[in-house]
Structure formats: structure tokens, C-alpha cells
Amino acid sequence: MKHYLNPQDTALVIIDMQNDFCHEEGASAKMGTGDIKAFQAAVPPINALIDQAREASVPVIFVMMTLEESTISEAWSNKFPGGSIVVKDTWGTEFYKLQPQKGDYIVEKHRFSAFIGTNLDLILRSLGRKSIVLTGVLTNVCVESTARDGFMMDYNITLVSDACAGSSPAAHQNTLDMINMVFGQTTDSASVADYWKQAMSISQ
Numbered sequence: 001m002k003h004y005l006n007p008q009d010t011a012l013v014i015i016d017m018q019n020d021f022c023h024e025e026g027a028s029a030k031m032g033t034g035d036i037k038a039f040q041a042a043v044p045p046i047n048a049l050i051d052q053a054r055e056a057s058v059p060v061i062f063v064m065m066t067l068e069e070s071t072i073s074e075a076w077s078n079k080f081p082g083g084s085i086v087v088k089d090t091w092g093t094e095f096y097k098l099q100p101q102k103g104d105y106i107v108e109k110h111r112f113s114a115f116i117g118t119n120l121d122l123i124l125r126s127l128g129r130k131s132i133v134l135t136g137v138l139t140n141v142c143v144e145s146t147a148r149d150g151f152m153m154d155y156n157i158t159l160v161s162d163a164c165a166g167s168s169p170a171a172h173q174n175t176l177d178m179i180n181m182v183f184g185q186t187t188d189s190a191s192v193a194d195y196w197k198q199a200m201s202i203s204q
Contacts, residue, residue, distance in 0.1 A: 011060075012049055013146070016138075017098050020086045046163045063114045112145035114142070139159075140174065158184055
């Protein structure tokens with residue numbers, strides 16, 4: 001399964017690490033709909049993976065959720081009435097303690113899956129990437145939706161357990177179990193970083 005992590009085949013994808021989801025003053029915290037401390041705890045492992053990915057020439061792709069009038073459908077409104085979150089061009093959509101750099105990629109999405117209505121698949125295929133390492137929030141919603149769609153589009157999926165956080169510990173674990181059972185593999189950030197370091201030393 002480790003070959004799914006080969007630097008020349010892999011991209012690091014970071015899902016929805018934004019103020020509205022992760023900041024204590026964000027919309028999720030104000031609405032009481034997220035485990036903010038768990039979301040914030042995912043930041044150091046993600047940053048460590050970003051640093052190692054850049055060193056190993058693994059593309060880093062930041063995915064951000066935004067909503068505006070043109071992207072809110074009747075079906076969406078029926079499920080999520082009232083309240084505003086990740087409103088396009090607001091502070092809430094900005095990345096939380098993560099800084100994209102020149103050479104990184106930013107994908108804007110409007111639904112849970114990062115593959116729906118975006119250019120993520122085009123970016124990955126243009127880069128020749130067939131494996132994706134997934135991090136971010138929420139494990140059991142946007143991360144899982146992206147993992148499922150990615151697998152169905154023939155990508156090798158690795159979900160990084162300590163670089164994700166779910167709506168609850170149980171929901172987080174349920175997704176990890178389901179990914180391992182059906183859609184890919186799970187591991188921790190140290191294992192991914194170590195594999196990329198070893199791959200770099202072999203190639204030098």
C-alpha cells in the first residue's frame with residue numbers, strides 16, 4: 001500500500017481548513033456545529049506534511065469551500081436553511097493558519113466533494129498524479145465525500161488520520177474504518193512524511 005504514496009505519483013490535498021470551520025470566532029464555533037479544538041489540532045500535522053511535500057516535490061493543493069447566491073440551490077437551502085457560512089470573499093473563507101505558497105494550487109468548491117464542479121481532477125491528471133493524500137475537515141463530510149469520489153474516479157486514496165477531524169470522535173473513526181474497508185487506506189502524518197523522506201534519500 002505504501003506505493004500509493006510515491007512522491008512522483010502523489011498530491012497532497014487539504015480540505016476546508018478555513019476560518020469559518022476552524023477559528024474560535026468562525027461560523028461553526030458560533031453555531032456550535034463543530035469540534036473546533038479537534039479541527040485546530042489537525043493544523044500542526046497538516047503543516048508538517050505541507051513542508052515535507054514541498055521538499056519531496058509533491059504538489060500541494062488547498063481546497064476551499066465558498067457559497068454565494070449563484071451556488072446555493074433549492075436542494076441545498078432545504079437541507080441547510082438559514083445561517084451563513086463560508087460566504088465568498090469574506091474572512092470566513094480564508095485559510096486558518098495555513099499559507100499557500102507560489103507553486104501550490106487552490107481549488108474552490110461549492111459542495112462537499114472537492115471533485116464536484118471544480119477543476120481538481122484536471123489539475124491532478126495534468127500533473128500526472130494518480131494518488132491523493134487527504135487531510136482537513138470534516139473527516140466524515142467533505143473529506144469522506146472527496147475520498148469516495150476520488151476512488152470512483154480511479155485515484156488511490158490515503159486519508160491521514162491525525163491531519164483530519166470530524167464532527168465527533170466516533171464520526172471520525174467511522175470514516176477511517178470505511179475508507180480502510182472500501183475506498184483506500186489510512187495512516188498517520190509521521191508515516192507519510194517518513195516515506196517521502198526515505199523516497200527523497202533514495203532518489204538523490
